[in-house]
Amino acid sequence: MSRQTYLTLTHVPAFIHWLATELESETRFKHQYVNRKTDEKWSCNGLYNAFEKYCWNHPGNARLGFNPGECSSSNGIALSALRQDLVNAAGSDSRILEATVDVMRWGGVAARNADWLKANKAGLGRMLQNVQTAIGDGDDQASVLRSKNLRFNSGMTKVYSLLCKDFIIYDSRVAAGLGWMVVKYCQEHDLSEVPEALCFPWAAAKEGKKSLAPKRRNPGTAKLKFKGLRSGRHHAMWNMRASWLLSAVLAHPGAAGSRFHLVPSPNDPLRALEAALFMIGYDLGDQLRVLVA
Known part of the structure; x- marks a missing residue:
């Protein structure tokens, strides 16, 4: 499927408009959880705030000349x-x-x-x-x-x-964050199931099966179900569609005034939005767990 075709599928244009006009909302996308490694509470009052609180503890690289960091x-x-x-x-x-x-x-x-x-x-x-x-x-x-x-x-x-240009990292955390937003869209529009074009597959967190506090990456509810992510062609296809979708959100006139367009270099708007979803998707909380559809 081409990018042009995907962006015209049922509910895709409506979702793009909805999210573009809600990017700066400080009520719709509030979220919180406890970081399992630090035992510290993380919270955000919106998508841009989630980006502001981005944290990934990366190693340094002497060959390439960058130091360890996390912001x-x-x-x-x-x-x-x-x-x-x-x-x-x-x-x-x-x-x-x-x-x-x-x-x-x-x-x-x-x-x-x-x-x-x-x-x-x-x-x-x-x-x-x-x-x-x-x-x-x-x-x-x-x-x-x-x-x-x-x-x-x-x-x-x-x-x-x-x-690749305008291509996001689609891992279990970003997938969880994106699915979490799709659920909010479905609930606001009284949809009884997730539209096929927005049914972004999820993947479990890498942790022990006997974890005392497992992280929830499945964004589904009892009625709004998502399938599991498979490596290979399935992952590539949905990675492309997620990238097309989020790029279209940022390009929508409704997002013109968003702070995502003002992120300082070396970041860019799409990477910043991906980072926001990454932070939110760490753990979607204690909602009802559902099996893979």
Whole structure:
């Protein structure tokens, strides 16, 4: 499906208008939870406030010249350096391997992803270029994206978010935050089920099965159900659709006055909105748990 077609599907234009005009709301998107690592309460009174309170504790990188940090500015500097490194590495599988592994380290997903990247070093640059081109062409059914050999998961989404224009990181936290907003839209419009085009799949948090305080990433309710996210073509397709949707929200006239358009460099509006969803999606709270639809 092309970007143009997706953006005309039932409820997509209405959701875009709704969210664009509510980006600055300080009542609709209030949220809070307790951080499991620090035992500290986190809260926000709106989407932009969630971005202001963004926190990701990333490592430093001596080779690329950025220090460890956790705020949006520090992460923005790190991502800018990682993006430029990926661009500079084009044409060399060895340099591409080094650059992609560093992205995985920034995102805390190096373990299995680094092993896969090393095992697939030969032709890695061409593979990334082919997927990047397909994403840029704006067709989520392109042959390279439907390949059974496509590796697309919470690690690779970070790589492609740096290689591709207007492409968000779609991991379990961002998916949870986006689904959480879709539920609010459905409830406000008295919908009995989630529209197919807005049924963004979710993924569970990586934690022990016997966790005493498991984090909820499933945004569904008893009636409003979401399916589970699958790696590969399924992940790529919904990553593209989420990126198209949020980009359209920010481009909508109703969002023209939003503070997201004024975020300081090196961040940008789409990355800032993604960061807000990332923070909200850490834990959706103690609402009724539902099984994967």
